[in-house]
Amino acid sequence: MFRKIDCVMVRVPGLTPAVEFYTRVFGLRPLWRDGVSVGMGMPETDAEIVLHTMDLPGDxxxxxxxxxxxxxxxxxxxxxxxxxxxxxxxxxxxxxxxxxxxxxxxxxxxxxxxxxxx
CATH class of the missing domain: 3.10.180.10 (2,3-Dihydroxybiphenyl 1,2-Dioxygenase, domain 1)
Known part of the structure; x- marks a missing residue:
């Protein structure tokens, strides 16, 4: 069964500087992290931005x-x-x-x- 999820994949060259930037500038907060991606939570919503270093097509x-x-x-x-x-x-x-x-x-x-x- 498919469920609606508010998630956008954003490719970045490096996770650490991207997490710092998206936290400082856009107010996102890290939710989870693995070796190639970090889930970033948006304030006042359950929407999620996934910063990643994978070679995937994306939004x-x-x-x-x-x-x-x-x-x-x-x-x-x-x-x-x-x-x-x-x-x-x-x-x-x-x-x-x-x-x-x-x-x-x-x-x-x-x-x-x-x-x-x-």
Whole structure:
């Protein structure tokens, strides 16, 4: 039986610097670790990012909900991220696309305009 799990695989060249970066910049916490991967927990959710060194195809990006995209872009830039797409407006707020120091795309979104009406 298949069950829904909120997990994204992110390839990195080395686990130790990637764990430090994702903990410091994005507030993730290590949940488990083996020789080739580390499960990182996201705050206030059971979603998991798996940092790994395996040669696997994977999702090209991770998406984070933030309080303020402009502030998050500034923090990420100062931490070594490249801004691939500067903040832009969407129906519910603002978005931006970053690239982490390991070459992975990171999408950020705020809901400064509120959720879509039902």
């Amino acid at each position: 090209p990006s991770v998406h984070y909900l933030v309080d303020d995209v402009s502030n998050a872009v500034a923090v990420a830039r100062s931490a070594g991220c490249v801004i691939r797409e500067p903040p832009f407006d969407v129906a519910i707020g603002r978005c931006s696309v970053l690239e982490d120091p390991f070459g992975n795309l990171v999408g950020i979104l705020d809901m400064s305009r509120g959720p879509r009406p039902i």
